[in-house]
Structure formats: C-alpha cells, structure tokens
Amino acid sequence: MDAVMLVGGQGTRLRPLTMSAPKPMLPVAGVPVTAHMLARARDAGIDRVVLATSYRAEVFEEYFGDGSAHGLQLEYVTETEPMGTGGAIRNVAERLHGGPGDPVVIFNGDILAGLDIQALVARHTGTGAAVTLHLTRVVDPRAFGVVPVDDDGRVTAFLEKTPDPPTNLINAGCYVFRRSVIDTIPTGRPVSVERETFPGLLAAGTAVMGYPDDTYWLDLGTPAAFVQGSRDLVTGRMASPALPGPVGDCLVLPGAVVAADAKIGGGATVGAGAWVGAGAAIDGAVLFDGAVVEAGAVVRDSVIGRDAVIGSGVALDGVVIGDGVRIERGNELRSGARVFPGVVLSAGAVRFSSDRT
Structure with missing residues (x-):
C-alpha cells in the first residue's frame, strides 16, 4: 500500500x-x-x-x-x-x-x-x-x-x-x-x-x-508540545517501535556521559555525545546531541540544541536554546525564553527572561 x-x-x-x-x-x-x-x-x-x-x-x-x-x-x-x-x-x-x-x-x-x-x-x-x-x-x-x-x-x-x-x-x-x-x-x-x-x-x-x-x-508545533511529545515517547504513554531504547523515566543515548550524582528523570532525553555534570538535574527536558550541562545546572521542560553549553549553576525552565549557544554560570531563564544560535550569555547576565535573545 x-x-x-x-x-x-x-x-x-x-x-x-x-x-x-x-x-x-x-x-x-x-x-x-x-x-x-x-x-x-x-x-x-x-x-x-x-x-x-x-x-x-x-x-x-x-x-x-x-x-x-x-x-x-x-x-x-x-x-x-x-x-x-x-x-x-x-x-x-x-x-x-x-x-x-x-x-x-x-x-x-x-x-x-x-x-x-x-x-x-x-x-x-x-x-x-x-x-x-x-x-x-x-x-x-x-x-x-x-x-x-x-x-x-x-x-x-x-x-x-x-x-x-x-x-x-x-x-x-x-x-x-x-x-x-x-x-x-x-x-x-x-x-x-x-x-x-x-x-x-x-x-x-x-x-x-x-x-x-x-x-x-x-x-508538535510548539516548544511545550515538542517537550511533551518527547516525554510521552520516553515514558511509554505514546508507543513507538522506533524508540532507540527501553521505555522508562529517561532515555540516555549511546555516547552520552552522565555524572554519577546527576539526576535525570521526568521522561528526559540526553542525546548522543551529550555531557551532564556533577549534581546537575535534567527534568523532562530534551538535550540534543553534543549538548553540555555543567555541574549543578538545573534544566526543566526545555530543549537544548546541538553542542550548546549550559554553564554551572544555570537554571532553565520551559525555554528553547539554539544550537551552539553558550550560557555562562549564574543565568536564569524561564517561561518561553528562546536563545538563538551564536549567542553567548555572560555570567549572571539574565536572572529571568521570557523574551527571545
């Protein structure tokens, strides 16, 4: 057919x-x-x-x-x-x-x-x-x-x-x-x-x-729906024969490195070659291939683009980070903020944002 x-x-x-x-x-x-x-x-x-x-x-x-x-x-x-x-x-x-x-x-x-x-x-x-x-x-x-x-x-x-x-x-x-x-x-x-x-x-x-x-x-037309769809596939709410791993609380793809005390859950996906540092928390988020989340950072319900770097202690909640972005330590972005490729946010530049950068 x-x-x-x-x-x-x-x-x-x-x-x-x-x-x-x-x-x-x-x-x-x-x-x-x-x-x-x-x-x-x-x-x-x-x-x-x-x-x-x-x-x-x-x-x-x-x-x-x-x-x-x-x-x-x-x-x-x-x-x-x-x-x-x-x-x-x-x-x-x-x-x-x-x-x-x-x-x-x-x-x-x-x-x-x-x-x-x-x-x-x-x-x-x-x-x-x-x-x-x-x-x-x-x-x-x-x-x-x-x-x-x-x-x-x-x-x-x-x-x-x-x-x-x-x-x-x-x-x-x-x-x-x-x-x-x-x-x-x-x-x-x-x-x-x-x-x-x-x-x-x-x-x-x-x-x-x-x-x-x-x-x-x-x-899947909006960032929130994109995150929800990924989470539902990982946790098995939406069944897919193409899921590249077992159904569970998270999906960590081959080549990813996750510190022993990092917390990954809520249906999160950690892409191939991604790196999650000590004490970091990834909750329901999607990390594309090669993304880096440094020690102590918290990433919730967000999408992190390829090769983006999230610095130590950064807090992200409900945001979209483009490919190759670098967010230095101490920044906090929430509620629909979007950061476009090529942007570097210096340490402590943003404590809260719902705007595009």
Missing part, C-alpha cells in the same frame, strides 16, 4: 530549533518524529512511502536513504514553491503505484498519533468513501476547525474556528484518499484540502467519512 508523508513545513513556531533542520526531522525521544510515524506506518502494512519535502529537503534523504534500513521503500518529491496541503499531495501523484480505486494514506509528518492505521484503512474501504479522515476529540475545540459527522460517521461540514462549535471533533491530519480523488486536485497552484478539496467533495455529494478516535494525538 502507498502512503504520502507531508514533511515540507518550516516549523516557524519552533525556531530557533528549525533554523538547522525541518520540524519533522527534529529529534523527539532520540530520533526524528518522521521516524516514529514511518515505523508505525510500516507496522500497519504500508510498504512504500513518498515523502513530500520542501524546506531543507536534502536532510530527509540523507537520514532515511531508500528506506531499506527502516523496512520501507521511500521516494522523495521536493516542492519548489509552497502549494498547500492539497498541492503537495497532488505533486506526488505520479510517484504513486496504486490503481484509481486503491487507498492512499496521507500523513502530516509533524504529528504524533497512536492511531490504528489498519482500522482507518478498513473503515475507508468498507464504506466506499472517497476520503476518510482521522478525527480526534479535544477538550476545547474553539481553537480549531471542527468536523461534525452524522450518525453513520459521514462528514457533514468543515467549520472554521467558532466560539460555539457543534462538536469537539477536529481534523487530526491523517487521511485515506481514493487514488482517483488525488488526480482531481488542481495542479500549478496552491490548494488546501481543508478549505477547498474536502468542502468541494461535500458540495458535490461525494462521501467523505470520519473516523473518530480517542488514542494518543499531539501536534
């Missing part, structure tokens, strides 16, 4: 982390989020995936190659201009092998989901739908476009953000298309499946089905 993974987004909400890599290639619990979702696709019986790339397209093929090491056949199609979700799907149509009536699974590459992909496909083929959408329930749907369905599961509307939504079901970013529907998406211009393709199918009376699902789902 063919699948398409949409991995072309720049991930501006995750800057500065995405200045050196696309969001779907950032390491979440030790490997790119794309690797987690490709492994789930493989285990669901999908054998061939076309990656629809754009921003920093080369890093995907450098990491995954032809896919054989991951039990898949992978191909890559690079979008030179942003064409929207529908345009990106249409752009890979010539690489799909299935016939007009065959199902094609479409994934957003920056979402973690525990969805039963086989059940979604079975729902699609069993109802004869043109498109079937994975739908998830959220506590407060006012921040999302919602997707109401009737008693038979047929989608009745696609509604933009509203103060009084009629349902808490939202589009979860995974679909099954009948191949022939992909071929009808216009070429040569941006197309949104959410605003054009799906509403157009409804207007034409074509069957679009919903698959409501209550399993794990998380959009």
